[in-house]
Amino acid sequence: MAVGQASLSRIPVDGSHLRHCSGLVLFGLGLGSAFVAATVLAVAGSCRIPLDRRPRYHR
Incomplete structure (x- = not known):
């Protein structure tokens, strides 16, 4: 995740999604x-x- 964030932080303002996919x-x-x-x-x-500590539910 950190590598992806570091890669996304270098995208220029006029960058495209396809180039930085x-x-x-x-x-x-x-x-x-x-x-x-x-x-x-x-x-x-x-x-x-x-099992002995689980609550028992009666119907």
Whole structure:
């Protein structure tokens, strides 16, 4: 993600999207993998409740 941001910071005012597409692609890939990693870390411990400590729901 940092490489993509550094690449995007060098785009001139009169630059085009097609010429600087590599920075956009790098930034998008880095941002996507950062969100996936953050989501996995956030929900990783949610299922680690022992069976005897889980609440029992009666119907």
